Amino acid sequence: MNLSLIARTIHESATLKLNQTAAQLRERGEPVIHLGGGEPKSKAPIDAIVACTGVLNTGDVKYTPSDGIPALKKAIIRYTEEHYGRGVQPKNVIASSGAKQAIMVLLHAIVDPKDEVVFPAPYWVSYPEMVKLAGGVPVAVKAEDGSFCPTLEEMEAAMGSGTRAVILNSPNNPSGVMYTPEFIAGMVEMCERRDVWLVMDDTYNRLVFDGRAPVNCYEFTRADMESSKLVVINCVSKMYAMTGFRIGWAVGAAEVIQAMGVIQGQQTSSPATPSQWAAVGALNGVQTSIEALRLTLENNRNILMDHFRAFPGVKVARPEGAFYSFPDFGAYMKDSQKLSEFLLEKVRVVTVPGREFGMEGHLRISFCGAAKEVTEGIERIRWALDPSSPNELYLGDRRLVRDWL
Numbered sequence: 268m269n270l271s272l273i274a275r276t277i278h279e280s281a282t283l284k285l286n287q288t289a290a291q292l293r294e295r296g297e298p299v300i301h302l303g304g305g306e307p308k309s310k311a312p313i314d315a316i317v318a319c320t321g322v323l324n325t326g327d328v329k330y331t332p333s334d335g336i337p338a339l340k341k342a343i344i345r346y347t348e349e350h351y352g353r354g355v356q357p358k359n360v361i362a363s364s365g366a367k368q369a370i371m372v373l374l375h376a377i378v379d380p381k382d383e384v385v386f387p388a389p390y391w392v393s394y395p396e397m398v399k400l401a402g403g404v405p406v407a408v409k410a411e412d413g414s415f416c417p418t419l420e421e422m423e424a425a426m427g428s429g430t431r432a433v434i435l436n437s438p439n440n441p442s443g444v445m446y447t448p449e450f451i452a453g454m455v456e457m458c459e460r461r462d463v464w465l466v467m468d469d470t471y472n473r474l475v476f477d478g479r480a481p482v483n484c485y486e487f488t489r490a491d492m493e494s495s496k497l498v499v500i501n502c503v504s505k506m507y508a509m510t511g512f513r514i515g516w517a518v519g520a521a522e523v524i525q526a527m528g529v530i531q532g533q534q535t536s537s538p539a540t541p542s543q544w545a546a547v548g549a550l551n552g553v554q555t556s557i558e559a560l561r562l563t564l565e566n567n568r569n570i571l572m573d574h575f576r577a578f579p580g581v582k583v584a585r586p587e588g589a590f591y592s593f594p595d596f597g598a599y600m601k602d603s604q605k606l607s608e609f610l611l612e613k614v615r616v617v618t619v620p621g622r623e624f625g626m627e628g629h630l631r632i633s634f635c636g637a638a639k640e641v642t643e644g645i646e647r648i649r650w651a652l653d654p655s656s657p658n659e660l661y662l663g664d665r666r667l668v669r670d671w672l
């Protein structure tokens with residue numbers, strides 16, 4: 268078939284594909300442990316459900332302005348004031364179908380063909396493909412020292428006259444690291460000096476551990492809203508465990524937000540109306556669920572680290588936020604795709620190959636599931652890889668024998 272260049276070159280989302288594989292295996296009754304997921308297990312806040320069912324019960328569910336209902340914009344404005352200390356206007360806000368769409372329409376609004384978009388590695392799987400969808404060229408920057416955050420010098424060395432934008436995601440998917448305030452301040456300064464867009468993907472901004480405070484990028488700029496090329500992305504997906512509602516947003520200068528609204532209006536129109544009301548309910552309602560989730564994740568992170576400590580040969584940086592870790596399994600197998608397939612086949616544990624995030628030898632291991640699953644998943648991985656573990660393992664009543672080492 269004569270498919271387009273884009274259809275032939277864009278890769279399928281590895282994480283979404285793995286979700287499908289895990290679901291299929293579970294349907295067949297396989298004892299799968301899913302450590303590849305990207306969503307909290309908790310339920311959406313009751314205020315979100317009430318607001319959503321409220322509009323559904325009227326039966327009056329119609330198109331809305333394509334950049335979002337006024338009530339949602341108002342809630343986002345309040346959120347921005349409370350968590351970023353920034354007063355913004357409705358013209359500075361657009362609601363989209365998830366942070367993913369907010370980033371995609373933003374890229375469409377700022378990237379011309381062959382423009383470069385720079386981001387640190389490891390990076391969220393979708394950035395390179397989204398940049399390509401917008402006609403741009405993704406440029407991933409790896410830290411020379413193998414850490415999960417390049418230096419400012421390394422970032423600047425990757426930028427040139429073709430650089431149109433930088434994307435930063437902290438806390439980071441897949442590594443769980445938080446970039447330091449100094450790094451973010453340096454990137455704000457660098458992007459302003461070079462007149463480059465800076466996209467702050469703050470999807471996990473509220474989910475940080477060990478008493479840390481989320482880093483607020485606005486603290487590092489004196490530019491006024493309308494002349495600033497800083498755009499902040501957020502969503503209800505992770506912090507309120509509302510991934511399926513598909514509501515995210517962008518806050519930025521009116522000119523770029525308006526351009527995004529025009530593009531979104533031609534793409535999908537507004538996000539789904541009941542979902543917008545659900546997001547209003549979540550943002551305006553009782554906020555205790557975020558802290559409950561944060562505490563659960565921090566506890567899971569601690570459990571995960573305890574188990575990794577007893578795992579010889581695996582190097583893992585302590586996640587500081589989000590719900591991902593990015594251990595280095597290179598001592599066992601360099602090819603992360605093969606390793607991930609091996610673990611799924613042998614011990615039915617789903618992980619995501621580090622290659623998808625721009626770093627070989629690593630696996631992304633999520634800890635957003637139940638603590639029991641995290642524990643069992645890592646223990647199964649250790650059993651599969653560590654030659655000093657016992658020769659057999661029971662998955663329910665199924666006896667596995669290690670015959671591959």
Ligand SMILES: Cc1ncc(COP(=O)(O)O)c(C=O)c1O
Nearest residue numbers: 365366367391440470502504515
């Ligand atoms: C870094 C990052 N940005 C954006 C998104 C997309 O969020 P949403 O589900 O709201 O589209 C994700 C989802 O995994 C993510 O990890």
